[in-house]
Amino acid sequence: MATQTELQPADTTDAFREEVRQFLADNFPEELKGKGNALAGVEGPTAETEPQRKWREAMGARGWGTPTWPKEYGGGGLNRKQAAILNEELAKAGAYNPIGGMGVMMFGPTLLEYGSEEQKKEHIPPICRGEVRWCQGYSEPNAGSDLANLQTTAEDKGDHYLVNGQKTWTSGGQWADKCFCLVRTDRSDKHRGISFLLIDMDSPGVEVRPIQMISGMSPFCETFFTDVKVPKENLVGEEGQGWTIGKRLLQHERTNLSGGGSMARLMGQSVSDVAKKYLELDDGGEIADKVMRDRIADFEIRWGSFLMTARRATEESKAAGGVSEISSVLKKLGTKLGQERAEMLIEIMGLQGLGWEGEGFSESELAGVRAWLFGKATTIYGGSTEIQNNIIAKRVLGMLDHQ
């Protein structure tokens, strides 16, 4: 992906800050202040209110939802310094970035790197404008952690591929417009027989069935492809190059999944803040249960250390100009700590923290339960913790393949 790293002289950045402020004053609706991006995740359908739509369109038209992406494809074309200023000003105004989802986090950066000129021109601008939702067609019933075992075939029919097979764990599949998909174009070679194909979800022969999860939510789907015709121009890279492209995309995914992320946002407060509300305090204002207090401090120290690690990885990868090798470490640690955090929170709340629905539970208590259960997926999807361990051992530490 093309990046512009040159720093602007100070007077130019001051002018840029002023430009951002003016833009926010003109376009950011007051009523969205302090709200988050409802469309960023994959948890729900895409209904937008009028102010949300206007805000998304304004940011999308400017390219500032994807600030560092090249301008020629609809990105903001900003350098890092300007992107940082944009973020600062958004935060100051209580505004959020209305553009997001898998198109921004995973697919876009990968297509910018591997896609043809025509593909970039076709697919990147709608992502920048937040008009198209992408889902990921990687996993299959027998190709989860052993992803290269995937069996969905794309048969060469001259001007198109004919796709048959089943994908699973398709996040947000029922709400997605398009799917970036790994398919098998050659049965004779496990890795080099895989290609990276883009499929319209409304093509005839595509069927999605939401899977109900232990959390009660259904953010994942099974996706079936029966004789789905996909135009040849939807192949990204060369035929057989899918494994390489797919792995690159997974690096973006890991970095994004590790963030301490969705659970922290859902639950908002620190563990100790919650503990102070639910647990008995002694006369000095300290948590009276000293064992619990010790465990909370232990957790928060490691959590602080993890957040610093995420920040360090960002700084290092910016300086090195690419996704950090540490992405597997972040995914492994962030998801584990996120789960630990959710377990502590429900433990602190006692049975009050285990409500399923109905009277007697606050919204945040119920959300906490769902987040705790949903969070169990985080160490399984996006490459399980065990797979991350294999990646770290082999690729980062150079330990040899076990036989």
Add this chain to the structure above:
Amino acid sequence: MAVLNEEQEMLRDMAREWATNESPVTEFRKVRASGEPEAFDRGAFGNMAEMGWTGVIIPEEHGGSDFGWLSAGLVVEELGKTLTASPLIQTTIAAAAIVLGGSDEQKAKYLPKLASGEMIGTLAIDEGARHDPSKIATSVSGGKISGTKAFVHEAHGADLFVVASTDGLYLVEKGDGVSLSTRKLTDQRSHADVTFDGASADKLAGGGDSLLDDVLDRARILTACEMLGMAQQVFDTTLDYLKQRVQFNQVLATFQSLQHRMADLFGDLAMMRSAVEGGLQALDSGFGVARAATIAKAEANRVLHTMSREGVQLHGGIGMTDEYDIGFYLKRARVLEASFGSTSYLKNRFAKLGGY
């Protein structure tokens, strides 16, 4: 690794090269074999001073280079890798105490000598085996200090003690009224109980009420830097060993159970590095130091503890021998873990800082 500027990269590379070539673990073995209670090589320390390492955090007007804490940490980490025995950390902390709390006269008198390596300093805080700065009985009356400090690091070589008393920190020079009683610890470095019996004491009157805490936070962070270097070295050594040791006709590194343990340790090491570098950056920015210092030392304790145990275990029998270096890291690790805050002390402090 934090993103470094050119100056810092040069400093780190110089420290790495010096430690690898001039101060490998065989040099520590020589110090140990000498049996000298001082337990460091004066020549090596002189080299460090010549290279400017004793003055990294001292302002230029007092003979230092004022390169900042991240720079100081980089040097200490490299020395930690090879277990270089020196009073560099303690001297830096003593200097920091004077920078923070000293009068102009005190700064002018001591900082240039500490920066040049002419004078060695150390901290004398605790009065028992467990770090607890709330339990201090040492007192000063009419400019004379009395009390006994336990397990003072690098006490034998020290010319200047930064001593905690009931009413603040004092500077005490070695000499009349200062006596040492050697305490041999498992790391075979210089430790002693130091008794002050009416020695002349010069108060560090600046720096405010938090001076003791501020100085200890610097000690915690710099100690964590040494621990980071040790943990990195144990990890690297263990990984190398697993890659060459053959059992059951296979290289150990090919066993998945060992790969996953190394992946766990690698993750822990990443966390430790972030925490320690976060501490150094907090010092340089002057923001959030207490919390960052607590996280840095707590994570250093946690990770080096695990790393040093796993390092010996993964080496098998050879890890148990004195001929092999890895045991030295285990022994030094426990001494540093207990210094300037055990894990339980730090967790308590972290909770207090967080208001719970």
